[in-house]
Amino acid sequence: MFSKLKNIFIGRPLKSSDEGDEGNLLTKLQALAMLSSDALSSIAYGPEQVVLVLVSVSAGAIWWSLPIGIVVLILLASLTISYRQVIHAYPQGGGAYMVTTENLSPKAGLISGGSLLVDYMLTVAVSVSSGADAITSAIPALHPYNLHISIVLVLILMLMNLRGLRESAVSLMIPVYLFIASTVFLIGFGLLQLLLGNLSYHATAPIGKSISGVSLVLLLRAFTSGSASLTGVEAISNSVPFFKTPKAENAAKTLAIMAAILGFMFAGITFLNYWIGIVPVKGVTTLAQMAQTILGNSPIGRLLFYIFQLSTALILAVAANTGFSAFPMLSYNMAKNKYMPHMYMEKGARLGYSNGILTLAIGAILLLLIFNGNTERLIPLYTIGVFVPFALSQTGMVVHWRKQYGKHFLKYSVANILGAAICYTIVAILLLFRLRDIWPFFPIIIVLLWIFLSIKNHYNKVAKQLRLNEEIERVDYAGNLVLVLVGNVTRVSAGAMNYARSIGDEVIAMHVSTKETQEKDEEVASEFKQYFPDIQFVNVETSYRNIIRPTVQYVTKIARGAQKKGYTVTVLVPQFIPSHSWQNMLHNQMSLKLKYFLRWHENVVVASYSYHLKE
């Protein structure tokens, strides 16, 4: 039954050869759609986060979002230059984990990898909760269900990815270009209205006004929140191999186009937000407020507003989906290096790395539950988790250039040094001024590092222990002892006895009797002797209600004796198999439990004899 359900939700299994046609190469337009959603969608929450920090002092402080915005734009330009360099240096696609591992050290690579794993969970959580905000800003009646909407979005993405979502660029182009078009239209229309004098100046305070309570610390905090908009810029540099030739050139151009669009949208939204004088209110995002003000209340205006909110929600869903592509790939790579469990390397029925997809979905949902779907509290963690691996990978690039060009490396690594400097600065600001929000990052990373290293250590030990020597020991046993566990005397026991007689030189039937079932136990014993007079019957008495412990004890005893005689020991567990698998629920899982506990005993083979019911 379970496998039927699985087929309905996940789809029929695919053959390995079905994978071929996924490798289509991307044009710039397609690549922009597939790789920029994470970066572009961040303008749905980035500018708002800056304003949120500023208004914690006073609404008048909002004008500071303009200079902060300019700094963010400068950083965006620098990061873009820096990542164009990465593209040319690692045309095979250099993720932060690989670049750091190769150029710095495996441990630094693990810090990168661990941060990114957590970060992809945060990407999903932040994107879906912002998406839910966009939906409930348009439909206020849904506001109490924000968290529910977020969780349902994660589950939908999970199912789609377990089905093996073909990321056909075409299907992704619609939401991404719809969002670009509607945002550019909104900003353009807003500026036009402004020039025509239809959008009056309502700023909470003029630029340059001194606001009491605005300190450098506050501005730095606001800046770090704004820098959340810079996340996702690296995506293109990780995916160079998927571009049409000339790969590096096309990728670099695409990155430049994306940065230009992102910069324009960030600047436009920050400016209009200031001009209109939008102050955050509960239940409606500042972006939605802005769209409402600019588009007005006419029927057409309302329609455009809904389209805009829908496109925002859609691109955020697509952005969350990038986490679902990236997390399983990264965990596959780390599992290949033996830092994560093998199960992350198993491809599922539909050729996706199902375990990675499930882990990501569970992690994101837990984050949503812990933070109550609150974007504002997730952002600082998200930012530190992004900029630590960025800083490391940019440093790695500098080392890379040094290795390649020796003394003259400086010429090549200017951009990366700039990028690294920016990332370290942001990390330092976060450490100094937002430690209260980001501290969980550090225990998490330390625990993850410890786990990665323990796993590697374990795999190495196991491999060493399993390796065969040149000479292998051939054991010729003197005979076989079969111990059959008997609960009741039924057709199952009859079949099991026949089998045991066939493989065993010695057969013992064992029954555990508890105090309460004494009467029934005597009946079992006499019935057994009547049907199987030739087989030794042992009744083990126990004062526990649980029959597992006495069984294991008796098996241990028997095994010790058999070993001395040079006999093998087989414990045969008879069981019946109902005609439908769901009916298993109705029967004691005692045989499963027994088998589980018996496997901990050495020199004992545990075998199941199954009798199949017809009805």
Place this chain on the structure above:
Amino acid sequence: MFSKLKNIFIGRPLKSSDEGDEGNLLTKLQALAMLSSDALSSIAYGPEQVVLVLVSVSAGAIWWSLPIGIVVLILLASLTISYRQVIHAYPQGGGAYMVTTENLSPKAGLISGGSLLVDYMLTVAVSVSSGADAITSAIPALHPYNLHISIVLVLILMLMNLRGLRESAVSLMIPVYLFIASTVFLIGFGLLQLLLGNLSYHATAPIGKSISGVSLVLLLRAFTSGSASLTGVEAISNSVPFFKTPKAENAAKTLAIMAAILGFMFAGITFLNYWIGIVPVKGVTTLAQMAQTILGNSPIGRLLFYIFQLSTALILAVAANTGFSAFPMLSYNMAKNKYMPHMYMEKGARLGYSNGILTLAIGAILLLLIFNGNTERLIPLYTIGVFVPFALSQTGMVVHWRKQYGKHFLKYSVANILGAAICYTIVAILLLFRLRDIWPFFPIIIVLLWIFLSIKNHYNKVAKQLRLNEEIERVDYAGNLVLVLVGNVTRVSAGAMNYARSIGDEVIAMHVSTKETQEKDEEVASEFKQYFPDIQFVNVETSYRNIIRPTVQYVTKIARGAQKKGYTVTVLVPQFIPSHSWQNMLHNQMSLKLKYFLRWHENVVVASYSYHLKE
């Protein structure tokens, strides 16, 4: 590791004989503490529910809670008389399930049983969410975490019960008598203040004032909500055997005392609520508002208020706990009658019916999540779920008297006819006027009935199929074929081969190779032939990535051939066991999966050879 964790949270396993001293008999004072929490705690939400329905029209309608309260008190008196009768008729303790099954029909019994199972979940959900309300009424800062508090309360109760909470009457006497004392004090003090003129009359409208919008339907709806306070009255009649002798007499007296206390508290709270003019507000229960008003804002008054809220929360937790005693017992009884899975009959390590406890906790948490911890929406369902089995069991009692006394049964069954009439009336009112709230009850009960009957049917079929005939078939096999699954050539395979050679007359090693692993597969084949030249090696090729399907197919083929020759077939799955159980996570669970799928194949014994790692 898991078993260590289990020992920490659940405690070390107990022997069956440890159970003896649980059977201490109860004095009336102790019994009142143990059996009345459900009924008494309902005044924490019952009176409020009446008011909530009335104010949906207008605050002025609150005076109607007085006449409604009088009707509820009359019902309470009648139900008390009726249940005193039950006590004398079923001194062995007649739960609704047993009384209905015996006197009406097994199917009616299943309706009773099913309703009660759902109802115990609702008891837990309603009680913990009311308990959370009591806590957050006292500490408003916790208000946003109402649902979290409820769920944590359920989990705490679950763990306590899995540990095998010794319901020492002493430990339960504290919360119950604290609640009785503090509530009686509150009502007494309130009335005193009123007589002294310190508590002024603020009723929202005088008694008898005509309020537009008040209809008979509204009053009946309010009445059904108030009748939620009557739930729990039956608890004493189910537990007669636990009383000291004379059992029936003591139980009947205890019931009368409890009813008197409940009636006094219900009347007092309803009256003071009306006099003070309390209107429900969000975040503070009406009972907490009343306590605040009566006790005032002096430091002593605040302290008493906190004590009162604490005692309310405590008795509600104890009431929720009655669900945890009753649900596992009822499911045990139904499992014994084969209407529920056997697993509900297994006692856990600490002598509690763990599966029942877990099922109840999961059900209650699901209800809390579905209804967002909202007491108001759970109450109507709770009420129908209680009164349907009550009505059936009262009817059953009438039948019982008729069987016992023939024609003269009327004399004996007056009280039960009265009780049944009340219950049927309440059920009818619920059906007619609250169908929108209670409809889920019907599909749930129908589905449960169907499940119960299917389970019974299944168990009967299985028993028939397993029964041995007089003559049993003795099969003497011609030989044994052992098929060993080989993934890699390691020490595990070496041990498995030795064992296979010992029990098998014919040994085949089988390896599945997928397209992608071709190179590695060739290596495995050549290595195998080098180490085990005497054993036949079969390489099964597949185009699926999954190795389960081709393995099962090959095993099926081999089994068919062996059966013709009169051979047994054993599939040997070699596996290694890490030195710590948590390390299992790190290894492919392929052997488990294979064993699971192979068990569906008849005439094949599946055996595991375990190689134990030392480090």
